[in-house]
Amino acid sequence: MNKKQLKEYTGSFSKPSKMPGYSYGLPAWECQTGGKLSKIKGTVCYDCYAKKGFYAMYKTVKEAQYKRFKAIDRPKWVYMMASQINLFKTKEFRWHDAGDIKSIKHLLKIFKVCKLTPGVKHWMPTKEAQYLKKIPVNRVPKNLIIRLSGTNVDGPAGKFWPWSSTVTTNPKKATCPAPTQGGKCLDCRKCWSRKIKNVTYLKH
Numbered sequence: 001m002n003k004k005q006l007k008e009y010t011g012s013f014s015k016p017s018k019m020p021g022y023s024y025g026l027p028a029w030e031c032q033t034g035g036k037l038s039k040i041k042g043t044v045c046y047d048c049y050a051k052k053g054f055y056a057m058y059k060t061v062k063e064a065q066y067k068r069f070k071a072i073d074r075p076k077w078v079y080m081m082a083s084q085i086n087l088f089k090t091k092e093f094r095w096h097d098a099g100d101i102k103s104i105k106h107l108l109k110i111f112k113v114c115k116l117t118p119g120v121k122h123w124m125p126t127k128e129a130q131y132l133k134k135i136p137v138n139r140v141p142k143n144l145i146i147r148l149s150g151t152n153v154d155g156p157a158g159k160f161w162p163w164s165s166t167v168t169t170n171p172k173k174a175t176c177p178a179p180t181q182g183g184k185c186l187d188c189r190k191c192w193s194r195k196i197k198n199v200t201y202l203k204h
Contacts, residue, residue, distance in 0.1 A: 011068030021092035026099025082116035095124035
């Protein structure tokens, strides 16, 4: 199948200007844990960026996110996703620049996609701790890093999972260099590295 046919089946990839490679964004309106946190001041999801700006402004963006969300349940989604990622010849891939995993079945499908794209480094941030607790860490494909996102701004990282991300209001505590690089990753790949246990982002 060509890129057009694969895109029709799985939904299109997004190309965030900040990051290398491509991403697969889902509707933040469907986040389970994030949906609850978005109503609580002081959490990292409060005033969610993925529910405003161009995500909410343009009908086509939201429609594309929901198309991807529904496509996950299609029988050939794993193989179509892997084929599309391989065709793009990208070295890095981010799962969910918006949205989050919706079930353990969804998570295990992502594992299969990663195994079928061994030349790609995958990164997935998530707040859905309830699903991570159901799998042993050694079951995660070696080319995928899942970072458990901290709940509160200036709060601690989750303790049960080996890789995490947190948000701070203190520039001196931020370990993500993007704010000093025009908002871009440039040559930084901390988020994709298993050697980096925690990445701390500056709240913006």
